[in-house]
Amino acid sequence: xxxxxxxxxxxxxxxxxxxxxxxxxxxxxxxxxxxxxxxxxxxxxxxxxxxxxxxxxxxxxxxxxxxxxxxxxxxxxx
Amino acid sequence: xxxxxxxxxxxxxxxxxxxxxxxxxxxxxxxxxxxxxxxxxxxxxxxxxxxxxxxxxxxxxxxxxxxxxxxxxxxxxxxxxxxxxxxxxxxxxxxxxxxxxxxxxxxxxxxxxxxxxxxxxxxxxxxxxxxxxxxxxxxxxxxxxxxxxxxxxxxxxxxxxxxxxxxxxxxxxxxxxxxxxxxxxxxxxxxxxxxxxxxxxxxxxxxxxxxxxxxxxxxxxxxxxxxxxxxxxxxxxxxxxxxxxxxxxxxxxxxxxxxxxxxxxxxxxxxxxxxxxxxxxxxxxxxxxxxxxxxxxxxxxxxxxxxxxxxxxxxxxxxxxxxxxxxxxxxxxxxxxxxxxxxxxxxxxxx
Numbered sequence: 195x196x197x198x199x200x201x202x203x204x205x206x207x208x209x210x211x212x213x214x215x216x217x218x219x220x221x222x223x224x225x226x227x228x229x230x231x232x233x234x235x236x237x238x239x240x241x242x243x244x245x246x247x248x249x250x251x252x253x254x255x256x257x258x259x260x261x262x263x264x265x266x267x268x269x270x271x272x
Numbered sequence: 273x274x275x276x277x278x279x280x281x282x283x284x285x286x287x288x289x290x291x292x293x294x295x296x297x298x299x300x301x302x303x304x305x306x307x308x309x310x311x312x313x314x315x316x317x318x319x320x321x322x323x324x325x326x327x328x329x330x331x332x333x334x335x336x337x338x339x340x341x342x343x344x345x346x347x348x349x350x351x352x353x354x355x356x357x358x359x360x361x362x363x364x365x366x367x368x369x370x371x372x373x374x375x376x377x378x379x380x381x382x383x384x385x386x387x388x389x390x391x392x393x394x395x396x397x398x399x400x401x402x403x404x405x406x407x408x409x410x411x412x413x414x415x416x417x418x419x420x421x422x423x424x425x426x427x428x429x430x431x432x433x434x435x436x437x438x439x440x441x442x443x444x445x446x447x448x449x450x451x452x453x454x455x456x457x458x459x460x461x462x463x464x465x466x467x468x469x470x471x472x473x474x475x476x477x478x479x480x481x482x483x484x485x486x487x488x489x490x491x492x493x494x495x496x497x498x499x500x501x502x503x504x505x506x507x508x509x510x511x512x513x514x515x516x517x518x519x520x521x522x523x524x525x526x527x528x529x530x531x532x533x534x535x536x537x538x539x540x541x542x543x544x545x546x547x548x549x550x551x552x553x554x555x556x557x558x559x560x561x562x563x564x565x566x567x568x569x570x571x572x573x574x575x576x577x578x579x580x581x582x583x584x585x586x587x588x589x590x591x592x593x594x595x596x597x598x599x600x601x602x603x604x605x606x607x608x609x610x611x612x613x614x615x616x617x618x619x620x621x622x623x
Contacts, residue, residue, distance in 0.1 A: 203395070234395050234593055238472045243361035243400040244393040258361065258393065 196226045196270065201237045201247035204230075207260055208246040215248065218266045226270065290490045305343055312336035330520030337512045337558055341428065342505065346497055348427030353496030356388045357489040361397055368406045368414070373457045376410040381449035384417030385442075395593050402465070403472050409457015416607055417449035420582035424500065428557040433564060440618065441574060448578070448610035455606050464599040507555030515562035522566060538572045539615035543608055546579025556580055571618025578611045 198215055202208025212230060219226040231237055231249075240249055244258030248269070255269045312335040321328045364387045368380055394415065401411040421442060430438035462470070556577050563573050588600055595603070 201396075234399065235468050235472055237396050238399040238403065241400060243365060243397045244388075245396055247396075258388070 196224065197251055198226050198228045198270075199231050199249040200228065201231045201240060201242055201249060201257075202245040203234070204232050205245065210260060211246040211248065214261065214263065214266055215270070218263065218270055222267060222270060224270055287486050290487055294490065301343065301347060305340070308340050308343075309336055311339075326520040328520075330516040333519040333562075334512055334516040337515065337561075338509060341432070341508055341512060341558060342501070344428055344431045345424065345504070345508065346501055348424060348431075349497050349500045350493040352423040352427070353493035354489045355386060356496070357492040359383070359387045361387055361393075361400070364414070365401055365404055365406060368401065368410055369404045371406070371410060373407055373409050373454060376407060377413040377450045377453045377457070380406075380410045380413035380453065381417040381446045384414040384449060385421045385423065385446075387414075387418070394587060394590050398591070398594050399469055399472055402469065407457055408462055408465075409453045409455075411453075412456045412603070413449045413453025416452055416582065417446065419584070419587065420449060420578055420607075421445040422581055424504075425557055425577070425581065429560070432557060432561045437564075437570065437574075440570075441577075444574070444614040444618070445578065448607065448614060452606040452610050456602065459602065461599055461602065464596045464602075466594050466596060469594045504555065508558070511555035511558040515558035518559070518562040518566060538569070539575050539612055539619065542572050542576035542615065543579040543611055546576050547583045547585075547604075547608070569619045570622050571615040571620075574618060575611050575615030578614070579608070582611070583607060 198219075200208060200212040200215060202211065208230075212228060215226070216228055219228070237245070237247065240247065240254050242254060242257040246260075247257040248255050248261065248266075250269055250272075256265070312332055315335050316328060316332045319331070321331065364383045367383065368376060371379060398411060398415065401414065402408060426438055426442060429441055560573055560577055564570065583604060588604070591600060591603075
């Protein structure tokens, strides 16, 4: 099971990103645990400079702006 | 072995399609743009309004300016979207880390103009910069320049008011960001950061390799158009409405009395009025255009505009998460002083 974290203070795009990750996981039939990180200190530890960020199994795969759907699928399947 | 070749060919093909599409769109853009004044006059002439009345002047300004500004905005935002695809906050940080003050401030202010940045990312960006060893003052130069020299405002000023004013805005915006950041750096206020910010050791994220194709860049431009134009059009129309009112009804003598170069108090008044006002940069430009045409002094108008754009309450509230109140007060004071200086200098230069 993949451990996915969505990093963002709760702005619109962060929520949209979380929804995208969840929808993509459902489509692919993958089991994932999606966690939302809204604490700035926690975010800073991952070194991202722009929100929303996506961390999968401890690795930053995306930061800044809405990701593309095909990319989200690729990251989840990797 | 065939697969990569065909996929490369496809990329080449759709890239050519994008280039052709952009070229056609540009030609159509200029053709339509040239016809706008005639169109506005034609529309107004069809209305039952007295020729030459203030109402007529207002309505004609509105009919002419609305499509004009929307078209300009689309063009500017698309171009900036493409330019910004060459920059990312990660790369900017890599460029600035370990830079000394002085040169670092200058570089940071320039990068602040072109690096994609949204105010909800202000905190992660701030923490990321400071913890990667970008000096506090240099970080501030970036944070001041990013909202103050708004690329949309710059493009619209260039098109509506002229290149001289646009260039002045750019040069003085950069100067304020550089000097204000440098002053904050000299004051050595690191101790006024919120404690957790000093303790955080950010993981170093490698700047991503640049694998953007031209298709990606054009798409980034188009995404920016959809997002920004979709968001600001209502501000723009409100701004044009205000501009149209000024244009038709406010007598020039009134404005040049209040906002002219002779009234020494007009610059600080413009800055103070501008701080709580929070408008989108796009909305303020039609107002600037109308004020200038009525004889308001350039320095006063620019001071008002920068104060509205650069010092905004929502951003201060976000930054409170990392800065102590004292540091926020210093930030506001230094930037406001910078804007004041620009206002006076300009009124002196251009009167």
